[in-house]
Amino acid sequence: MWDILSTPEQLKEIEECIKCYLTTPFSSMAKLGNELEDIIAYVRGGVVNSAFSFADVIIDRVGWQIKTSSSYVIIWKRISFPNQTDLIEKSKINPQELGNMLLNNCNEHVEKCAIKYNLDLFVYSRLITSKNGMFSYFERPVDKILFSPEMFYWKWGERNDYPTFAGYHVVTGEKWFSWSGMKDNQFRFMGEHNWHLTDNHPNKHTFHVDMKNKMSFGEYKTLLLNRG
Helix, strand or coil, rough: HHHHHHCCHHHHHHHHHHHHHHHHCCCCEEEEEEEHHHHHHHHHHCEEECCCCCCCCEEEEEEEEHHHHHHHCEEEEECCCCCCCHHHHCCCHHHHHHHHHHHHHHHHHHHHHHHHHCCCCCEEEECCCCCCCEEEEEEEEECCCCHHHHHHHHHHHEEEEEEEEEEEECCCEEEEEEECCCCCCCCECHHHHHHHHCCCCCCECCCCCCCCCCCHHHHHHHHHHHCC
């Protein structure tokens, strides 16, 4: 599966495209995630999928899920249920049932995407940004079943003074998930760093971006008017 990932030359081109975007006067870190989808599609010859789907970019029969953030806590998606209030009340006695439903919701999101677009494989594409300009980008294949419910146990706690439903790994006891079902329904992937590749991994690319090297609007205008 690893042979579907970007070559060293393609990783370098992704870096160059990110730097080019961040040089423009209209660029922002907040918009970089959307731009990265266009960059991956351009470099790898794919198409951006504008529909709400697990696959942000489709390349042949491979779906690419793309995340950009400086944080190691990823807002994976929003999850809600028709009978949510009842489920929450029941979870205070039997938390595992609701926890399994949350993870199955994530897995079903991938399965529906695979069926709809006739996809065989999925890739997780991740850009880790920082204010000091050190960026890390990696790609890795992921299974269609992202999370095995039996590998996690659940309990209620609090985050920023409101109740959250947290999932912990049964082996390590590490907190992997947090769902704010009593507030905004955000499902946070707190164990995402376990998917990160080591610094010397061939599918991880680290580079520096000069955050002060941004064109003025006048320079940008001159560049466009002199293109040909």
